[in-house]
Amino acid sequence: MPADAYDQTKTALLAMGRQRVWSLMATLFGDLAQAEGSAIDGPVLSSIMAEMDVRPEAVRVALYRLRNDGWITSEKHGRTGRHALTPTSRTETRRASKRIYASPVAQLDSWQLVLSEDTEGSAAMIRSGFVPLLPRVYLGGATALAPAECLALKGATVPDWLHSQIAPLMLEAEYNALLPPLQNAHDRLEAGQLNPLQTAVLRCLLVHNWRRILLRHPALPRALLPDGWPGHRCHVLVDALLARFPRPVIEDIVTI
Template identity: 50%
Template sequence: MPTDPFSENTAALRALGGQRVWSLMISLFGDLAQGAGDRIDGPVLSAIMARQHIKPEAVRVALHRLRKDGWVTSEKSGRIRQHSLTDKGRRESAIASPRIYARPGSEIENWQLILLPPSDADTSADMIARGFAAITTRTYIGPQSAQPPADALALPGDDVPGWLRNEAAPDDLREDYMQLLRTLTDLKAKLDQMSELSQIEVAVLRCLVVHNWRRLVLRHAPLPPSLLPEDWPGHACHRMVASLLDRFPRPDISRIAQQAAAA
């Protein structure tokens, strides 16, 4: 495996979160080839995954799973196999992208408190899908734009007490954001000392940043900042992610292919 400065400097980011190869590939396709007609040649995919220290057999297993789950399709073009997102894969990626790539400071400020009627049914999955976070089994908070169930009591939010902010910010999620923030801050300092990255390295860097951000930001509702503690590390993490993605724009797949062919 490569032991060059780029690999050494991204090691901590690769180690976060017990990363599953198939999930990493969803992040890669979502960032690099989400558009209709976008394809990643087999040699390009292999080069990108190799730079993440992922073995070829693990890539093959992950591709098999993604094809089986209807996320990715593969077809031959001459001697080269090309991979692309299916309609389902593009649709699911498009749903997640507004959360993943939202600009810092674009969050909606207004919020509401929701009280559900007594019920034996577990409504948590539905409420989370609607954009709410649970306070109790029947009480939820969320942005004013989120649509509550028809039989719920919805109260517009005003001043937010500290205890409510803390309820909306689980300790385990706080620690995960802190860990990612520390890792990205250290990585940024190291990148400042490096020469220009290759297109393959940019693709790898973006994949790792997007993946680690995605696995956290999609775990909770898009709550307004007023519903979270002022020192919530997710805010600083969001700014760091946006800064890195702005600094290293999405590379063109054809340029990555040229570099992979020349390697």
């Protein structure tokens, strides 16, 4: 029964790490209502969140917080609230989407090692897409932009031990934990067997758990990662599932 597989997937993905309601809601808006002019009506939002076992009060608190942070804007249309991303959060969501919804087909494979003058500027290097391997030593894709004063050397053949040292920095354990529920969903959920509400929920949970790991590390070329990299396997599964369950039309989501 597909409902079983759906429930199983939902439970497993909801159980991964600590899921903050406001963060889950930000993912939902990012996946379902990222398009310009797109909004989610209160009853639809409540139904989706309820389907993810979030109580109405927690939804109200999260909405309040997101509005306060300038992430969500709400308007009244008659007795119904309409919620949408703000111009700022839409821009930020779009930027993150480039990585979240990127194709898992490997592109760039060349990389660089960057040596900085001192141990400062580490946060800036990470923001620029570099992984800090050692104090003052960073690894990144060949197109990542290092500060001009740094020494940047073109990458060569990567020894196995370097792959092994990079893996934990790229959250290998987190990806390994995400793999089984994704694989199960991929093996058991069939296209067309979920209604729009279930589809919205599945997509939200997939994107949420994927992005929670993905956005905590820079994008490194495959050459720097071990063979069979779990992050890549997760990417392939997320990509396949999102394609199998396309974004529903918001108006088709039946409210409770």
